[in-house]
Amino acid sequence: MSTQLSFHDHKPETLSFYDAVVTGLSNKTKAIPPKLFYDEKGSKLFDLICEQPEYYPPTVERQMLTTLADDIAALTGQSRVLIEPGVGNASKVRLIMDALRPSAFVPMDISFDYLKAVSTTLAKDYPWLPVHATCVDFTHSLPIPHEVPPGKRLVFFPGSSIGNFCKADALNFLNLIHDTVGEDGMLLIGVDTKKPEPVLHAAYNDAAGITAQFNLNLLHRMRDELDAQVDLNAFEHNAFYNAQAGRIEMHLVSQQRQELRINGHRFPFDKGESVHTENSYKYAPEEFLAFSAQSHFDHVAHWVDPQGLFAIYLLKAS
Numbered sequence: 255m256s257t258q259l260s261f262h263d264h265k266p267e268t269l270s271f272y273d274a275v276v277t278g279l280s281n282k283t284k285a286i287p288p289k290l291f292y293d294e295k296g297s298k299l300f301d302l303i304c305e306q307p308e309y310y311p312p313t314v315e316r317q318m319l320t321t322l323a324d325d326i327a328a329l330t331g332q333s334r335v336l337i338e339p340g341v342g343n344a345s346k347v348r349l350i351m352d353a354l355r356p357s358a359f360v361p362m363d364i365s366f367d368y369l370k371a372v373s374t375t376l377a378k379d380y381p382w383l384p385v386h387a388t389c390v391d392f393t394h395s396l397p398i399p400h401e402v403p404p405g406k407r408l409v410f411f412p413g414s415s416i417g418n419f420c421k422a423d424a425l426n427f428l429n430l431i432h433d434t435v436g437e438d439g440m441l442l443i444g445v446d447t448k449k450p451e452p453v454l455h456a457a458y459n460d461a462a463g464i465t466a467q468f469n470l471n472l473l474h475r476m477r478d479e480l481d482a483q484v485d486l487n488a489f490e491h492n493a494f495y496n497a498q499a500g501r502i503e504m505h506l507v508s509q510q511r512q513e514l515r516i517n518g519h520r521f522p523f524d525k526g527e528s529v530h531t532e533n534s535y536k537y538a539p540e541e542f543l544a545f546s547a548q549s550h551f552d553h554v555a556h557w558v559d560p561q562g563l564f565a566i567y568l569l570k571a572s
């Protein structure tokens with residue numbers, strides 16, 4: 255059977271890894287955006303995180319999508335153009351693909367090699383489905399390739415990736431999705447809920463240390479790709495729930511006074527000083543619905559798992 259597959263490279267990171275690292279480490283509070291976690295190794299480590307027993311979101315979201323696929327399709331209708339920013343290994347979209355039976359799929363990711371491999375397998379497994387893999391930084395744009403057929407659109411944004419944005423950026427991103435789906439467009443989005451701190455703490459500090467490896471991989475990237483002079487053993491992973499802000503924060507904490515050097519730039523660290531590498535905001539359902547309404551999405555349906563661990567929302571552009 256034939257496959258229908260095209261690739262579109264918007265070259266999202268050639269310039270930006272160096273720029274983002276130098277800019278981020280020059281700030282008074284050192285911070286590096288989480289999108290830089292995802293080189294090929296970072297993407298594989300993320301897949302491993304999803305297999306850790308403490309990291310409940312993917313397991314719960316998968317169970318929900320499996321159970322809800324037909325209900326979701328009944329509300330969206332079939333034959334929409336399906337777009338997934340940050341597709342990763344595409345395992346979640348597979349759970350709803352047969353029910354939604356989209357007219358085309360536009361998987362987007364910042365990690366091109368990984369995107370290529372994932373899209374190639376996907377196109378083989380769904381020979382009826384045109385796949386237009388698009389390598390892009392979704393925080394800048396959601397470009398839809400010209401050959402994508404006209405028709406109603408649906409953006410799928412699982413994994414609580416919306417939680418990685420601060421509130422202002424999350425609102426901008428929802429507005430970008432709103433513009434991308436246009437009239438009659440819909441958004442299916444998975445969002446982590448607020449819950450007791452010990453559950454959250456365990457999820458981001460798995461016993462096998464995979465989340466720690468994922469976080470520390472940023473330093474490996476700096477050494478390998480930017481020729482950074484950095485003592486890889488002198489930083490440690492730290493993740494904690496900041497209840498006031500309603501978010502998990504992930505940091506790389508310097509274990510000693512030291513200097514990290516990149517291409518003539520020198521970045522001094524005090525002992526205990528950190529690089530803030532990720533936020534993961536948690537939203538109570540009523541909080542998220544009020545928030546999404548601000549970007550002109552109307553509520554169609556939402557579902558919460560029986561333990562209240564995770565929520566999925568279906569919204570329609572108003």
Ligand SMILES: C[S@@+](CC[C@H](N)C(=O)[O-])C[C@H]1O[C@@H](n2cnc3c(N)ncnc32)[C@H](O)[C@@H]1O
Nearest residue numbers: 289292340341342363364390391392393412413
């Ligand atoms: C947390 S994974 C989620 C994967 C998948 N959607 C899921 O829920 O299982 C995030 C994915 O988004 C990609 N990603 C992160 N930031 C991105 C950005 N700014 N632009 C495009 N892709 C991004 C990463 O490469 C990674 O594959």
